[in-house]
Each structure stands twice: as C-alpha cells, then as structure tokens.
Amino acid sequence: MARKSFASSEDLAEKEQTLEVLADGVYALTAEGDPNVGAIEGEDFLVCFEAMATPVAAAEWLAKLREHTDKPVRYLVLSHYHAVRVLGASAFDADVIVAHENTKALVAERGLQDWESEFGRMPRLAKQADTVPGLTWPTLTFSDRLTIDLGGDRGELVLRYCGRGHTEGDIVAWLPRQRVLFAGDLVEAEAALYTGDAFHRDWASSTLDRVKAFSAESLVGGRGAVSRGREAVDAAVEQTRHFLDVMITEVGAVHQAGGTLKDAFERTHAALSGTYGRWPIFEHCLPFDVSRLWDELSGVERPVIWTAERDREVWDQLQD
Template identity: 30%
Template sequence: MRLARFLLPAAVLVLCAASFPAAAGFRLETLAPGVHAAVRTDPPGLMVDANCLFIVNDDDVVVVDAPEASAELITALKRLTAKPVSYVINTHWHDDHVIGNALWRRAWPQARFIAHPSLREYLPGPGAANRAGMIAGAPQAAARLQQSLDSGSNLAGQPLDEEQRASYASDVALVADYMKVVPGTPDVLPDLGVDGVLILQQGTRRIEVRRVGRGHTEADLVVWLPQERVLASGDLVVWPVPLVGAEQSHVADWAGALDGVLALKPALILPGHGPVLHDLDYVRQLHELFADITTRVRAARERGLDLEATRQAVDLENWRRRFAGDSPVRDALFRRYVIDPAVASAWKAGSP
C-alpha cells in the first residue's frame, strides 16, 4: 500500500503507507519447487516497496505483483530461468503492486495482466490523483526525515534511536527510488478481471486467483497454490502492522476476508510486506484486531455516539501494545496505520 493512495493530508501522505521501491532491496527465498519469493529486506518504516512472487512452471512463469523495483526483479528472474512470463497478477491497485507492470510488459509483450476489475476505473481516476499527491509531497517528507537523521532528533523531537535511524534512512532511500521510477510511468490496466476465482493450469502447476473479500482495498485478490499450499496475500496481510486507510480500506469486512485466507490452511504465506509467515498466528491476530474494532464501533454507533465520540470510546491501547511492544518505530506505524484510520473505516460500514 502506499501513502498517497489513502488521500491523506500532504504532510502525512508521505509518511503513511507504503510502498516505495528500493535499490534491489530484496532477497530471493524458494518456498516450493519453482516458487520463489522476492522478499523486501527494508526495516519496517513508513515507506515500503512490495514483495513479489515468481511461479516458474513447466513452460512459463507467472508473477504476482509488480513493485517499483521491477527492473531489478526482472533481472533476478532472468538469472533463474529463460522461460517467458505469461501472466502478471496485481493483488490490488496500489503503486507498489502495479507500477512495474509497464516494465514487465516491455520485457514480455505477450504477458497478460490479471487483477480485480475495479483497477480499470481506479488507476486512471483516484489512483492518478493519489499518485500526483505522492509525487508532490514525498520529497518534502523525505527531506524532513533526512533533517531528523542529520540532527539526531526524531519527528517528535526526541533523540533518535538505532531502530528509528535505520527506518528513517530506509524511508529516505525508498522515496528517492519512488521518484526515480514512478513519475511518467504509464499504467498497464488488467486485461483479465477476477471477481471470484480464476484457475490457471500452467502445465502441472495449478494457480488460483481468488477474491476472498475486501479489506485493505476494494480490489484485494490473493493467489493460492493448492498443491504447494503457498499463498500470496497481497496487503490483506502486512507485517509488522496492518496498513489501513480510512477511505480505501474496509475494516468491517477485513476479518471476513481473512476467514477466506484461514480456510485455505496455507503452510506458507507471502504477505504484501514483511517476511514469509510459516504459521497462521499473525493472520489470526489480524483477524481478532479487525473483528474487535468492528464490534466495538458498531456498539458505539448503536449507543448513538458520533464518529468523534466513537474514536474516544474505542481505545486501542491494548492492541497497540500487542503489535508495537517497546518499539518506537512500530508504535508510530500502529498509530498512523491503525489507530488513526481504522475506527473511521469501520464506521463507514454503518453509514447510510
């Protein structure tokens, strides 16, 4: 996900969510024969670029997500195999998952692009406006972070610790990469839309593109390999803190979408951001968080509270402690991406 996409005020924009490219900041992990994850190595921060999955089949390759670092990813894939890319699947519409489409198309002009049909309206409309806001605001935000690094004081004016220093430095680098890659890059819209299930049988490999529900955005899709029990979740699952947007996310529906993930019983999950998950504990924790917020917001509305009063009533301090622990970086992420937007998002569900 990415900041701008959530239409935050310009100052916050850049600090918000997520996705920026970084110079080859990923490592390759083999999850099953022919199934390779490119996992970002940046420390947790306000800026991110997305993970990517290469599914190398008998005669071709299917790619999940097209991050900003797609030039480096294409080079890495070509070192793994000479097989051509047949399909690129975008798990949703944020730049860090789609902006690389143009590069994948240039490398493999026959490749087809698969996503939720809403990308065809979103990317030329609100997505273009969000991207423009990001391009306008990101350099300024990066400059503020650089100032913090230079002065040794964090954004709250306290001394920077090592974790914050690494996080801010990563954010600054990711903004620089974003500004190199994104402005002027054309959108490649999906030519295959999935609003249920699409099964690709590529030789002996079965690949399922599934809509399990909406949560992070309206356009959320997951990619499921039933034989290998590997799932690419997109930003329905993001570690160490979920990325919620007050406008774009659907907190009241998110636990339902995660029910769809849990029902598949994956052995390995490649989240949209964060390391490969080897069990379902973190997904259950996210499920519990979103179900809890939804229940409490609904109860507050039923008591007649308005949105502001509901924000006061729905205290997420226990959840903050559970997700952030003693980490100031995770604390800042949880406040920005959960406490601020999640109640407003859940509130929407009860609006007429």
C-alpha cells in the same frame, strides 16, 4: 500524543530485501515491512505477483529474479489497485496483466488520485517516479476464479476473489500442489494493516475465513516475513483479524456513544499500540484506517477517494 511526521514521509532508509525460494520455481521477495512481491515459474513462462511502485523498483526485483530464471513474464497478477503495488508494471513486459474486475473499475474511478496520494505518503518507495508511464490497466479480469495452467508437471495457479477486504477487489494466488498462498494485503505478518479503502466487517469475517480455508503451508502476505507452516499461517491470519476486530470494537464504541473521530483515533491507538505499535507503518496507517472505519459506521458504503489534500486534512485533524 506528540505530533508525528506525515505518514511515511521521513522513512527514507533503504530496507534489506530477501529473496526466498518457497518451493521449486516459487519465489518471494520481502523487505523489512515494505510491500512483498512474488513469482511462479510455469514450464516456459513466469507469473509475477505484484508490480512494485515504479518501473525502476520493479527492475531491481526482476534483476534478483533473473539470478534464478530467465523465463519471460507471461502473466503479471495484481492483487489490488494501490499505486505502490501496480505502477511498476511496464518493467515486466508481461503479455497479460490480470486483476479482479472491481480493481479495473477502481483504477478508472480513482487511480490518478491514489497515485498522487500514495507517492506523497511513501516517497521512498517511489523510486524515480518520473519513469512511471501512466496508470496500469489490467488486460484480463475475472469475477470469482481464474486458473492458469503452469504446464508440464508444475500444476496450476488459482486466482481467487475471497470477498471485500483491504479493497473491494483484492485477489489471492493459490498453488494447491505446493500449498503456497500469495495473499496480498488481505493478510499481514507482523506488519500493521492499512484499511483506508477497506470493508472492515466483511474482511474480519467471511473474507478472512475464506483465506484461512486454503489451509496453506506457506503464506506470503502483503508485508512482513513469509509465514511457514500451518501454525504460522493461521497466526498471521488471526493477527490480521484481531487488528480489525479491535478497531471495529473501539471505533464502534466511540461512534455509538456520540464521540468524535479524534476520540475514536485516540482510543483505538491506545488499544492497538501495545501489540502493534512497533510494527511497520502502524503510525502511518492508523489515522486513515480509523477515518475509513468511522465513515463505514456512519453508513458510507464505499470508501471516499483519498487525495493528497484529503490525506493531509485527516492527518492534521488527528494529531495533537
């Protein structure tokens, strides 16, 4: 296996963004495997889902959204704590920033290290990084469920915690009337998974079961195209589960046999690359994915904090 450039450090080409209207007042922005974002109109306000990596990047998304609505942002919902999802929050001027209670704790515990790590891994996403004013702190948190009344005849938006998965604080946003689900990084549609802060076995079983049980007609995952129709939604969920199951099987076999982390990485790469190897961020993610799963199988319950230094050490360890 030839040595690869670090993470996404050489992925510098701009991605084409596509704004889609999924239902009346329901929007998603996708960008060829870059992080997805969304927005939902209330009667006289907006709920935005995810914040991009920097205020400059967020402002570009908001400019596209303003072609459809000029309602003010009342709520900014963050699916989890990762820097490329949250550090653009100041651009929204939201009244309330909502996240799971575990996400707030994770920002306090490891937000600064994650900021440095993710901007080093994905420099293209960090547009004008010096405009980030600091860590993004949720102002409203919950443990299981939070409902936002959208007003008028627009129904409600239900925020739910489905269990540990991509992180220990991921939430989804569900529109029962429109049957649209914003799943964050708990589901990816034809994009590889990042699992460096994951709880693989929970995610692959009970957490994805709960996500699938919404029976959504449209699903916006963390990356990749919008999944439209029950068949496509279920396929995205099961593709995510398959990626996790293959990892658990292959890394688990090497771990049980007394092999090395590098053995596990090479075996897992061989098992996954035929199906997923050409999908966005596959090569970037897999070393960090395997490292976390190896730790999990070794009894490390909570993910070790990723720092810029640790990123490079793991990457170098797993390259030829």
